[in-house]
Amino acid sequence: MPVSENILRKYAELIVRTGANVQPGQVVQLTIAVEQHEFAAMVMEECYKAGAKKVNIEWTCDMQSRLNFLYAEEETLASVLPWEKAKLQQMTEDLPCRIYVVSEDPDAMNGVDPRKLSAVMQSRATVVKPYRNAIEGKHQWAIAAYPSEKWAQKCFPGAEDAVDRLWDAILKTVRIREDNDPVAEWKAHTDFIEEKAAWLNAQGFSSLRYRSANGTNFTVDLIPGAKWAGAGAVNNRNGVFYIPNMPTEEIFTSPIAGRCEGTLVAVKPLSWNSQIIDGFSITFENGRAVSCHAEQGQDLLEQMIHMDEGASMLGEVALVPKESPVNQCGFLFYETLFDENACCHCALGMGFKEVLPGGDDLSMDQAREQGINDSIIHVDFMVGADDLYIDGVRPDGSVTAIFRNGTWA
Numbered sequence: 001m002p003v004s005e006n007i008l009r010k011y012a013e014l015i016v017r018t019g020a021n022v023q024p025g026q027v028v029q030l031t032i033a034v035e036q037h038e039f040a041a042m043v044m045e046e047c048y049k050a051g052a053k054k055v056n057i058e059w060t061c062d063m064q065s066r067l068n069f070l071y072a073e074e075e076t077l078a079s080v081l082p083w084e085k086a087k088l089q090q091m092t093e094d095l096p097c098r099i100y101v102v103s104e105d106p107d108a109m110n111g112v113d114p115r116k117l118s119a120v121m122q123s124r125a126t127v128v129k130p131y132r133n134a135i136e137g138k139h140q141w142a143i144a145a146y147p148s149e150k151w152a153q154k155c156f157p158g159a160e161d162a163v164d165r166l167w168d169a170i171l172k173t174v175r176i177r178e179d180n181d182p183v184a185e186w187k188a189h190t191d192f193i194e195e196k197a198a199w200l201n202a203q204g205f206s207s208l209r210y211r212s213a214n215g216t217n218f219t220v221d222l223i224p225g226a227k228w229a230g231a232g233a234v235n236n237r238n239g240v241f242y243i244p245n246m247p248t249e250e251i252f253t254s255p256i257a258g259r260c261e262g263t264l265v266a267v268k269p270l271s272w273n274s275q276i277i278d279g280f281s282i283t284f285e286n287g288r289a290v291s292c293h294a295e296q297g298q299d300l301l302e303q304m305i306h307m308d309e310g311a312s313m314l315g316e317v318a319l320v321p322k323e324s325p326v327n328q329c330g331f332l333f334y335e336t337l338f339d340e341n342a343c344c345h346c347a348l349g350m351g352f353k354e355v356l357p358g359g360d361d362l363s364m365d366q367a368r369e370q371g372i373n374d375s376i377i378h379v380d381f382m383v384g385a386d387d388l389y390i391d392g393v394r395p396d397g398s399v400t401a402i403f404r405n406g407t408w409a
């Protein structure tokens, strides 16, 4: 069934109030595809109702990105122009609430040379990163999704009702129904996640051990005193609680960069730079990915691991029970926002300095000294097999079960 206006309004309100939690007087930057201009209007209006001072929309367009990548020179695409830098600089001063509504066609970049794509991404990210670091922890942001026809067709090829089916799935994962109070449901959901995170934080685990029949056999060391976080975050400048990802099911931390051993076997395909890596495993020695095997996308996986110094090390470990509504949907969304909330995962690349005590005020160099990984990439891959065992080990050698058969022990 097509989505009603009532549902769309509820969704816009949830994104603005519960997600980004826009406060009176704040500037909002909304990033959304041109095709979704009607929903953009609803979100924008909701921001103003919440007291936003000004809402700026940054329109995205698959067609524009695709044609640029097909025809423009790599050098041209890679350069960040002075006006773009000025805009980024302005952002570090305004510290706007940022709302992203994703709806990209997962195949938008098909036919584009993947090396060109990663080279452009690599050099732009290097220029943008200092600005990104400068606003981290100092602004609220939220990412949510809106199904486009092409995205829906990727998930349900050939289905006439593909968009409706993708809507059904998205609404299930963000807990919106015609007759419920999604704000109250989100409160209960985030309370549950925070309770689990508090339990983990009280355990004082120094490492995690993963085992699964598919070949996963892996140990990773955790940073002493680093927090497990989940669901929400706090803007340190104003103390406002916000929920960066809708949906969100995970509890995560950053492990010590360069301190893990063994093999992780992926249980779901990974969509990276609009291309698929499937049937893969990654083996770590002395904390670095030393080999990887993929049934599909071997070159791509190798490219990813070699993007920079930190790309072969882990930046995140996350716990998600297999009962997650995303997992229950039973299909690949081709969008990390959903796919990473399906089951337990790890991420190669950039870690989260905010998991360190006082982490937001640390420079990246200081965070690195304490074990946080640094990279221009952050790519999640799913390791949450249905039989996954995860044990927590303390410095004194005592062990407590965290996950059994893919869910909380």
Ligand code: ZN
Pocket (backbone or CB within 6 Å): 250, 252, 316, 318, 340, 345, 347, 380
């Ligand atoms: Zn994650």
